[in-house]
Amino acid sequence: MTVFKAILLHFWKYKYLILIFLTAFFTFAFGFSQNSGGQTYESEQLDLKVIDQSRSEISRGFVDYLSADNTVEVMNDSTELDALEEDIFLGITDGIIQIPSDLEARLSSSSPAVEIISDQRGMVHLQLENIVNRYFTFVDAGRTTSGTVNIEEMNTLLADGISVEMHESVDVASQNNFVYMSAFINFAGYWIMLFLLIIVGNVMSEFNTTELRQRIDVSPMQTRALMLQMITAQAIIGLFVVCFMFFGGILLRSDELEGVPLGKMFIALILITSFTLAIHYVIGAMTTNKFIINGLANFLAIGMAFLSGIMIPLELMGEAAQSIAQYLPLYHFTQIYAEPDITWVDSGFSILIVVLYTISFLIIGMILENKRKIAS
């Protein structure tokens, strides 16, 4: 049996763990896929308190307008404001609208016409602001065009619904496809690294035990041939996982792939697989301690994934982190498919960087492996 076959056989013994990994990945991916169709918003009936200190035609019209879709209680006194604010805190009332006595003057100036008190963290606040702004925008429009406002007519107008149909342009659809697929590939890249670190780490740590390696080291097998067989076997497993995830992603989004640079994404996944295996090779040549191997591999790979925008968008990180990221191979992994219409020439630089990193790690691994063989 060759080393190559023995490694494949070892992977086969981990088949259930591999299956769990892939199932978990697609469960997450499917979940994301279901939630990626945009957000919906429905307005709800609000329970409002209005303190009307203006008692003008506009304020009465405003109360009528609010009452059409909400439960409104009008109060003339602001002395109970503290108690009402507590009601908001307790969730008894959705909001308080205080109409000042100088409403007319405020409408002529740029000051806010009314004061809205509600829980600013909730969607209710947005809905309330929206309702209020809508009314006073109409009032302002009427006053600007004709100098007066027919409140009754305006309220009728405001009560009419408007049917709006959004037509997404092809560009927007493509952009959405790209955004989803980029996130999917980022996630797949991270998952592949995790998979390789755990599964390959476990398989190779058995090969790396002192006793077994000693037996291999005293055999006539050359370091280069051993490395080639080990890397090839791992690469086959890596390729299998890449294909499974990549084509699984295509199946998930089969009708929403327009504008997605699939070729570049596939190459990026292949490269991140190679790079992770190269890291593993270096670490395996440095030490035979299973815990150090797994610890170092996790620290390096997940640390780099974190700093390279795979887990968190780079824009959210500080300038220092962003400048460090540019020197990391995983940053260049994400840059291979950074834009929907990115050309091979544009991706080429990032591809080259990742390839060079991988080759460098392999060379370092071979040097360390040779040194380890002749311990002093």
Add this chain to the structure above:
Amino acid sequence: MIRMENVVKRYNELIALDHFSFSATEGEIIGLLGPNGCGKTTAINCMLSLLTFDKGEIEIFGQEVHPNNNAVKGRIGIVPQELAIFEKLNVYENIDFYCGLYVSDRKARKALVEEAIDFVDLAKYRKFVPKKLSGGLKRRLNIACGIAHKPSLLFMDEPTVAVDAQSRNFILEGIRKMKAQGTTIIYTTHYLEEAEQLCDRMVIMDSGRNIAQGTVHELQNSISTQERIEVGLITDDNTIEAQLEELPHVVKVTRRNGNHLIHFEKQENNLPNLIKFIESRNLTYTELSSERSTLSDIFLELTGKELRD
């Protein structure tokens, strides 16, 4: 076949091998004996080119050892003390894997693996993974992995540690068979009786040095350890012990199992002298036995330590 000449290996201040020399010829079983930390493993690792050394020369099959000397490495086998087998591969796969490091031809390898399985009598267990095997069977598998490619030179490091009597006998018998086939074996063990039974020659190591080497007989003759004769005398004479002490070359007389144990200086006529003494006094004896120095005695005299120190 092996020539180690004045090899020095240092770990900073510690001298693991101190001008260590030894040689082995084809078909010999050489016992490498010494207490823990005496440098046995270091010597083996230097021979296997797993370790570099500071001074001296090592030649195997007439060639200098080097990590990239694959011609030499291909003719060497190793059976480490620690089990070096894959837990996830079964018996056949384990042997096939290690044989595959030496033999690339699949057909030839298959035959060699089958032969190794038969040799260690694991045919019934060929599909078993190691965790389903007993300690003794795992040891046999460990041996099969080291010998499947039919090495000319085999290093065996305590292959019978923690093995039941049946498996131990089986292993020792196998080693004799390999010797009969012309394999040279470097054998380290803590079991001196095992070394006495198996080894053609022994090298006794202490503090990284070769302090004595030769056959058991040569080693016995090389030291001044006394000869012991145990005799069971039927007599009421209370002075008999004092009379025995008066015999020529007697060092001391002690008691063992109700018998007298007489410690003599090493001389050829000790037993005839004692028999003459018994006859001259018309004494009756129930048993009489002479003991030569054991390896343990030799070891103790040479190193001042028990082998397991």
